[in-house]
Amino acid sequence: MEINGLTWTITIAVIVGLLAFDYFAHVRKAHTPTIKEAAIWSTVYVGLALAFGLVFFAFGDTQHAVEYYTGYILEKALSVDNLFVFLIIMASFRVPREYQQKVLLFGITFALISRTAFILLGSAIIEMWSDVFYLFGIFLLLVAGNQLKGELAGDDAEDEADNVMVRLAKKLLPASDQYHGDKLFSIENGKKVMTPMLLVMVAIGATDILFAFDSIPAIFGVTQEAYIVFTATAFSLMGLRQLYFLIDGLLDRLVYLSYGLSAILGFIGVKLILHALHENNLPFVNGGENVPVQEIPTLVSLMVVVGILIITVVVSLKSSKGQALIALQNAEKFAYRYQQLPEDCPADERAAAARRMDEWTEKADGLSQKWRDQLLDHKDRYSSIIRTAHETRLSDSDVDDSETSRRIVEQAGPRT
Structure with missing residues (x-):
């Protein structure tokens, strides 16, 4: 497939068109x-x-097709990991749910712009x-090691919401503590102030730049064709907003995703160093001659990346930690749903909701103290929701009292 100026122009026009469609x-x-909406549009993208x-296969360009799919899967995995940080940032700024997709779309747009700049710079x-x-290979090995070290040490990304760009923005212009719809600026006491909406976008934009530092070297380990790097990166970002709302409840269940990504980045780092050795020109390495090492084929890279991701997801969901998190999330979710049932809800529907609540609350109640201490960061809120829901059930004449409900009300502790 010939990649020329016309190819670039058409591709960029399509990407910009998709972004504009999302905005409008x-x-x-x-x-x-x-x-349903998130699922449909995620499937579309x-x-x-x-x-x-x-398209590459249609032109008989199998090599570029394999490189594109490998790069796309790699970048998609890294972008899903980025969603965790976006989630933390939006939670820190308490972004209202209805405005979150606008913040996400801004982050995606800024990520696309910043990564395109890095791609052009990297190619040059x-x-x-x-x-x-x-350098790319050593850098990725360091990133993989630091990410693994952070996971083992239990570090989090809460400080991402207070990065240097946010502090600088606050110094340049006063900031409001209140949201004014989705406006970026507002007037308070006769003065123009930034809203938290602008600050959260600044935080996400600054974070996007940091993400580009490991994302772009990683995909250059798959292919050196700038067009493939750009398209794989762009398509991995498109639809990320919809994916966020589709897997919102699953994001933090992938408890070992960071370990998997560390393994992938480490693998790509080794691949880059082997490629550098094969094309060596440094005079102090093998006298400036190429080093006869076996490079890792792109198809093998594709299989390794996919294999690591599959193992990571399965282990995350099937591990005792993943199962504990699922139990806690579902206990809170179904307790909250029970609380929200209307007063005129049919008795059979209320009974079914109560059974689901009892089932998951009992599983959560049976968790070891280890998982309770590690996973219940908001224990007071959790206990309050569970207790309130079961108190509602005990006082409900449509549903028989149960020992499960009584016991859980007693163990949930005092209401907050």
């Missing part, structure tokens, strides 16, 4: 997407990304100095 069709009116790779550096792959 989805986020112009603030709302929280339903699961993933379908477009997969269909784009078929590679063109001038091919031994830069040594």
